[in-house]
Amino acid sequence: MFITGASSGIGAALARRYAARGAAxxxxxxxxxxLQALCDCLPGQGHRIYAxxxxxxxxxxxxxxxxxxxxxxxxxxxxxxxSAGTLTxxxxxxxxxxxxxxxxxLAMAATFAPFVAPLxxxxxxxxxxxxxxxxxxxxxxxxxxxxxxxxxxxxxxSLRVELRGSGxxxxxxxxxFIATPMTARNPYRMPFLMPVERFAERAxxxxxxxxxxxxxxxxxxxxxxxLRLVPDALYDxxxxxxxxxxxxxxxx
Numbered sequence: 601m602f603i604t605g606a607s608s609g610i611g612a613a614l615a616r617r618y619a620a621r622g623a624a625x626x627x628x629x630x631x632x633x634x635l636q637a638l639c640d641c642l643p644g645q646g647h648r649i650y651a652x653x654x655x656x657x658x659x660x661x662x663x664x665x666x667x668x669x670x671x672x673x674x675x676x677x678x679x680x681x682x683s684a685g686t687l688t689x690x691x692x693x694x695x696x697x698x699x700x701x702x703x704x705x706l707a708m709a710a711t712f713a714p715f716v717a718p719l720x721x722x723x724x725x726x727x728x729x730x731x732x733x734x735x736x737x738x739x740x741x742x743x744x745x746x747x748x749x750x751x752x753x754x755x756x757x758s759l760r761v762e763l764r765g766s767g768x769x770x771x772x773x774x775x776x777f778i779a780t781p782m783t784a785r786n787p788y789r790m791p792f793l794m795p796v797e798r799f800a801e802r803a804x805x806x807x808x809x810x811x812x813x814x815x816x817x818x819x820x821x822x823x824x825x826x827l828r829l830v831p832d833a834l835y836d837x838x839x840x841x842x843x844x845x846x847x848x849x850x851x852x
Contacts, residue, residue, distance in 0.1 A: 601674060604629070604660075605679035606638065607629030607631045610800070612634075616800070626664075627648070628652065629649075632649065654703060660711060661710070665714060668714070675726040676728065678707070678727075680704075681732075682703045685850065696848055719766075723766070728807055729773070731772050733820050738750075739844075740839055742844065756813075775794075776817055776820030777794065791823070802817070
């Protein structure tokens with residue numbers, strides 16, 4: 601199993617869950633020390649670490665080829681993601697827009713690309729994209745992040761249809777508020793906040809079931825459905841009063 605974003609948070613929790621089940625893992629993240637610390641505490645053997653930025657497509661594909669060279673891969677989880685507040689009118693935020701979209705969307709496609717042909721050839725396997733309920737409606741001050749997660753859902757849906765009948769499943773997991781370093785700086789109330797290990801348990805269950813799309817925790821799924829039904833005028837009025845995620849360099 602190949603997992604990006606394994607340095608911390610959701611990626612690390614999923615790695616611990618799958619290692620406990622006996623999977624050999626390819627762990628991708630930017631921080632070698634964090635990857636090594638995680639690898640050292642995982643049960644089993646055959647784990648490999650790849651310290652790289654997923655925006656570096658050449659390095660990412662080299663890691664994928666190396667991991668494939670050590671045996672067939674059953675699943676790939678694209679969990680790498682970043683978040684920050686953004687303002688369209690701020691010139692300095694354009695680079696942040698690029699970084700978020702590159703990491704959350706383009707790097708997901710780059711993560712899956714080397715594995716599609718081998719999985720097709722075997723006639724089985726799973727590609728998992730980690731999205732977010734933030735992609736359901738645009739959040740003020742988070743245009744880049746909301747756009748990236750909306751794109752993840754559409755991209756994974758497109759890929760799922762492309763691979764229909766091949767035996768390769770595409771699963772989209774949309775976390776609500778999960779207790780990770782990414783949410784630790786949020787200055788607003790986070791309903792149904794879930795511990796990351798509990799999230800990982802439920803995510804693995806959904807992946808095993810081969811669902812096409814799953815919001816975790818389940819109460820957020822109902823919130824997401826209701827948000828889609830709220831008229832724009834009502835949504836705009838409510839969302840405009842919401843506290844915003846800090847921009848790069850801002851304090852919560």
